[in-house]
Amino acid sequence: MAGRLGVVGAGLMGAGIAQVAAQAGWDVTVRDLDEGSLTRGRDAIRGSLDRFVAKGAISAQDAEAAMDRIRTSTELEALADADIVVEAVFEKLDVKLEVFRALDKICKDTAVLATNTSAIPVTQIAVATGRPEAVVGTHFFSPVPMMKLCELVRGYKTSDETLATAKAFAEGVGKTTITVNRDVAGFVTTRLISALVVEAVKLVESGVVSPEDLDVACKLGFGHPMGPLATTDLTGVDVLLHATRNIYDDTADEKFFPPELLQRMVAAGDLGRKTGRGFYRY
Numbered sequence: 001m002a003g004r005l006g007v008v009g010a011g012l013m014g015a016g017i018a019q020v021a022a023q024a025g026w027d028v029t030v031r032d033l034d035e036g037s038l039t040r041g042r043d044a045i046r047g048s049l050d051r052f053v054a055k056g057a058i059s060a061q062d063a064e065a066a067m068d069r070i071r072t073s074t075e076l077e078a079l080a081d082a083d084i085v086v087e088a089v090f091e092k093l094d095v096k097l098e099v100f101r102a103l104d105k106i107c108k109d110t111a112v113l114a115t116n117t118s119a120i121p122v123t124q125i126a127v128a129t130g131r132p133e134a135v136v137g138t139h140f141f142s143p144v145p146m147m148k149l150c151e152l153v154r155g156y157k158t159s160d161e162t163l164a165t166a167k168a169f170a171e172g173v174g175k176t177t178i179t180v181n182r183d184v185a186g187f188v189t190t191r192l193i194s195a196l197v198v199e200a201v202k203l204v205e206s207g208v209v210s211p212e213d214l215d216v217a218c219k220l221g222f223g224h225p226m227g228p229l230a231t232t233d234l235t236g237v238d239v240l241l242h243a244t245r246n247i248y249d250d251t252a253d254e255k256f257f258p259p260e261l262l263q264r265m266v267a268a269g270d271l272g273r274k275t276g277r278g279f280y281r282y
């Protein structure tokens with residue numbers, strides 16, 4: 001399966017999705033708000049393809065062919081003939097609603113409209129369109145060219161056909177999919193990591209174990225490539241706090257109530273690697 005793909009947003013995720021699709025033979029058009037963002041997106045794709053070539057994972061000709069299949073535009077209308085559009089703009093509901101409202105107007109009737117949101121319920125995004133049955137979540141992971149998972153999320157009105165198209169697309173670009181049958185807060189992956197991190201933080205804050213030993217337990221005991229606290233430092237302590245708070249707000253399930261330590265770390269500005277300090281110092 002290959003055809004015409006539209007990508008909205010040329011950031012970290014949009015560029016990655018455009019890249020894997022172009023490598024799989026899709027004609028890709030990426031839209032961002034300004035030329036600077038589009039140039040950064042193209043440069044990121046070029047850099048990633050060059051690294052694959054340097055490792056001998058793909059040929060220089062294939063990398064060139066993939067680049068040639070990617071067009072960029074600041075006009076959303078450039079996506080009008082796309083078979084599938086994947087939205088990867090900022091994780092803000094109002095921004096996504098505006099994008100989907102506009103996509104609904106310009107995309108062809110048969111197009112599938114996908115969102116790469118990590119946590120916003122697909123149903124909430126789909127209401128911006130007159131075709132909620134055609135809206136689906138395709139939650140890719142970062143870095144997209146390396147990470148094998150795509151979490152497919154069914155909104156309240158997503159049709160079987162839309163889900164099947166999204167699955168064929170994600171598998172066609174080399175991903176293994178899981179299907180989330182209801183768009184609960186945090187879907188499946190954010191629920192799991194939030195539950196693990198919340199419990200990990202509780203164990204650390206109550207003095208049961210050090211952050212180092214907790215991460216060692218998960219690595220050597222469960223075979224995780226990285227411990228949950230080191231992962232949180234990488235993702236951003238604030239990002240994790242925001243995720244668990246959202247899940248708690250939606251479910252009132254106390255296991256997702258953000259522990260005090262997590263809240264204080266964010267208040268103090270210890271957000272992980274990006275600020276030089278989180279559960280570890282960098």
Ligand SMILES: NC(=O)c1ccc[n+]([C@@H]2O[C@H](COP(=O)([O-])OP(=O)(O)OC[C@H]3O[C@@H](n4cnc5c(N)ncnc54)[C@H](O)[C@@H]3O)[C@@H](O)[C@H]2O)c1
Nearest residue numbers: 009010011012013032033037088089090091116117118142
């Ligand atoms: N970063 C991650 O690890 C990750 C992982 C999974 C999912 N996600 C989700 O993917 C989405 C994108 O995240 P990201 O990390 O790529 O963000 P990013 O900030 O790197 O990129 C977002 C891009 O969207 C552009 N943009 C904003 N409004 C736009 C509009 N109306 N039209 C076109 N472009 C617009 C911005 O200019 C920017 O280039 C978010 O919903 C995020 O939650 C991110």
